[in-house]
Amino acid sequence: MTTAPSLLTTRTSVALTFALNGLLFATLVSRLPDVRSELDLSNSALGLLLISASVGSVLSLPLAGRIIERFTPAGTVRGGSVAVGAGLLVCGIGATVVEWPPLAAVGLFAYGIGTSTWDVAMNVEGAEVERRLGRTIMPRFHAAWSIGSIVGSGIGVVMAALGVPVSLHYLVIGAVALVLTLRSAGTFLPVEERHEHQERPRVSAWREPRTLVIGLMVLCYATVEGTANDWLSLAVIDGYDTPHWVGVAGFSVFVVAMTAGRLTGPLVLDRLGRAPVLWACSGLAAVGVLIAVYGGSLPVMFVGIVIWGVGASLGFPVGMSAAADDPVRAAARVSAVATIGYAAFLAGPPLLGMLGDAVGTLRALVVVAVLMVPASLTVFAARPPAVSGSTD
Template sequence: MNSVTTPVAPAARPRSVLAARTGVAVAFALNGLAIGSWFARIPAVREALDLSAGRLGLLLLAMSTGAVVAMPTSGLVAQRLGTARTVALGALLVSVGLGTAGVFASTAAWLPGVAVGLFAFGYGTGTWDVAMNIEGAAVERRLGRTIMPRFHAAWSLGSVAGAGLGAVAAQVGLAVAVHLPLTAGVVLVGAVFGARAFLPVSETTPAADGASPAARRRALLAAWREPRTLLIGLFVLVAAFSEGAATDWVAVAFVDGYGVTEAAGAAVYGVFVIGMTIGRTVGTLALDRWGRVSVLGTTILLAVVGASVAVLAGSGPVAVAGVALWGLGIALSFPVGMSAAADEEEHAPARVSVVAVIGYTAFLAGAPLLGLLGDRVGTLHALLVVPILLLPSLALLPVTRPPR
């Protein structure tokens, strides 16, 4: 079976669809740029605020909380305002939050101000994320071929660029209070211009036409009672956990478990991102040829093998190869899950919102859970949770098939 639904009758001209494709890629890349920029400056923020590891973890929880709070209603916002305006609104919140956190951390060393900024940052990313996935799925349907993983690859590249620019800023001594507000301005302007190329509101959120707020709320509640939507959410939860485990812990795990330097540990995480980006770029061709279930089954098994090798290899170079395989194997699960949630366009905003809430719970709870487990068995062996969870997720693959 083909991996995407049959394209709807093209209500937009092909040139408009291609422009929307570019706009969505820009939105994904800039979202990643903002997040990568923040994570690159966390060491400077921790030093400025003189935080212990525990207090830093609680501070970072403000950002995750903001994202999870935003997602239950972000689908309703996208239906009400359209995806373009919702992305612009999310970008505004991201920019204000990022700039606020940077200024309060660097100039005032005021922890509550940084926490408020991070909550706004997280709320903005959550709102932005759901809207750009809805738009990306609509563009994918009109193109008639799989492209969502490439949008997520753009996010990965944006986050790497943000981290790289953040490292340069730290190296040259650029203050957080200057770097983050400048980045926030670039992100806001770029996201607004990218969103201007999106498809018209009536094409991406047709159910919003004439629908009352009460009707939209009923549609959202109905999505929470749909078995397929909930199972897709569970599948995305496992995928998000598997990605987040590498993002949060693979560098530390290699430092602790293989005795590499901190710089080498960071490079190992870079290997994971490269593998994931390659998988998302070329995996679209496999999805169109063999369908979601076959391709995801193969790639998840690759991720299981890769994560297991990364932990159990006993040899640094072999373990790094395992990390690359892990990134390659997990690359498609999250974006394909989002595409599956948006298969039926009239229900896409509510269903993507539900799946995002379930999936992003992994980013909220995954890091502390692995940290607690790492205290008992070591950070490297704690990563064995990833293959243990991925194997049962194979049973969920049939729910990713497009409805007939």
């Protein structure tokens, strides 16, 4: 009979799971220029191809809670990692071997399903580990995702520079990540330990006011992060007429600042509480964006980017923790909040693109500062609910 893993072992496994998810995301994105050239696609056609992954995510996110309740977080992470690995391979073969866009779209669709269910499951598991540890740790799990994406991007640059075929790149990284994910999920918390006093809920998470308000808060913070992912490099290049490498450097500074905020944030959260820290994050993000847009010089803009990155660091992971405060309802609530929040990653890029065409790429970033107003008004929902007799 096997013994249950220690909580610290599970913590390490969850962090590795986050890092591997980020690694695979960056693996996909880093070779998209090669996918575009092999299939001879325009930018708009590539965008249509990538919608396949978005459709997979949109369809699976609302169902993720029930999938987790049925198959456990560990089983869902395993299944999601298989779908992601298979999706990457099929996408690579469709794009660069048979050069048939519909096959690449099928692979991206599978990737979208796998990564979204995996994402919700690892957040549910991370929240349970955080609850049992009795201290904030979720932002560090999300920092692990960022570190994994940085590693994946670096590997992608090397693979592209060496001319390694996309399908081979996707196969090797996907297989290694799959093996490591299957092993790490094996040390997640045992099901019988997690649900020892669970009762079947009667009210849908989608009808709970607190869950919906947390979802709105996460939506705002996801837009802050997603806008930087999609448009910050271009805003630096277009707004300050700089070489491309300077734009990439601006985005890199943002990622480093956000990762540093997630690594150090738990100390502040445990000392001051969620609401005050998130209010401060809202202010920092708004001020940072305004400095970046109106600073007037490149050095001042980079200062604004650092402040923006720190401000954007904690809203999303703290929202996931808040949604999972009650372990009995964690899967359903995290699924609902993630579905609302990820709408920012799906709808944000085209909307910001249209705004950028009208007012300029740099000026369009002001919308991020505006969104920090509703974010600051909703952070009260992230406070842990009062539970009589609680010793946490």
